[in-house]
Amino acid sequence: DAGVIQSPRHEVTEMGQEVTLRCKPISGHDYLFWYRQTMMRGLELLIYFNNNVPIDDSGMPEDRFSAKMPNASFSTLKIQPSEPRDSAVYFCASRLENNEQFFGPGTRLTVL
Amino acid sequence: AQSVAQPEDQVNVAEGNPLTVKCTYSVSGNPYLFWYVQYPNRGLQFLLKYITGDNLVKGSYGFEAEFNKSQTSFHLKKPSALVSDSALYFCAVRWRDKLIFGTGTRLQVFP
Numbered sequence: 001d002a003g004v005i006q007s008p009r010h011e012v013t014e015m016g017q018e019v020t021l022r023c024k025p026i027s028g029h030d031y032l033f034w035y036r037q038t039m040m041r042g043l044e045l046l047i048y049f050n051n052n053v054p055i056d057d058s059g060m061p062e063d064r065f066s067a068k069m070p071n072a073s074f075s076t077l078k079i080q081p082s083e084p085r086d087s088a089v090y091f092c093a094s095r096l097e098n099n100e101q102f103f104g105p106g107t108r109l110t111v112l
Numbered sequence: 113a114q115s116v117a118q119p120e121d122q123v124n125v126a127e128g129n130p131l132t133v134k135c136t137y138s139v140s141g142n143p144y145l146f147w148y149v150q151y152p153n154r155g156l157q158f159l160l161k162y163i164t165g166d167n168l169v170k171g172s173y174g175f176e177a178e179f180n181k182s183q184t185s186f187h188l189k190k191p192s193a194l195v196s197d198s199a200l201y202f203c204a205v206r207w208r209d210k211l212i213f214g215t216g217t218r219l220q221v222f223p
Contacts, residue, residue: 004155031209033210033211042213042215042216043156043202043213043216045210045211048209048210050209055209056209056210091155091156093155093156098144098163100146100158100161101146101158101211102158103148103155103156103157104155105154105155106154106155
């Protein structure tokens with residue numbers, strides 16, 4: 001298996017633009033997580049899905065952030081409009097039932 | 113409240129010496145505990161986990177961790193450190209489907 005796949009790996013955009021981050025979980029995994037990592041705040045859980053259904057989005061910082069999982073093999077995290085303080089590394093992770101999580105390589109987002 | 117504490121921001125150790133990275137936790141019920149490692153510009157990689165059973169858990173790359181229920185600790189250990197072990201290490205506890213991570217400990221192994 002290729003592991004968790006994220007795209008793009010790097011994204012540079014200007015303030016006010018829409019940003020879409022993509023994630024393909026490991027096949028067969030029923031949980032998917034979106035995290036954000038910054039030096040100041042460390043690793044933050046934004047939202048997670050179970051069987052494609054959003055379970056807990058309490059970590060989503062603002063209404064500018066939204067996430068979807070239209071099917072078991074694809075999820076998106078969208079920021080609209082983006083702001084400089086959204087600059088961070090965004091990780092997607094997946095797991096099967098009660099097993100360990102596997103993380104993707106991350107998307108480094110820079111908002112100018 | 114559920115939490116994980118990694119009291120050391122950084123641990124320095126000479127190559128060949130034993131290393132310990134400390135972790136304590138607070139969670140209701142039986143804990144599911146994990147260690148992850150993050151190399152520069154990479155995602156987190158799973159090292160080992162404790163679910164139940166033997167208090168000494170062995171994981172990847174020669175790492176092991178000791179679960180101590182009375183001290184609510186889950187310290188990561190390795191008998192002989194390598195320079196290539198230098199990375200950021202995260203302890204985590206599972207609570208209601210989510211992983212609660214510590215703030216991370218940067219391990220520096222000097223030649």
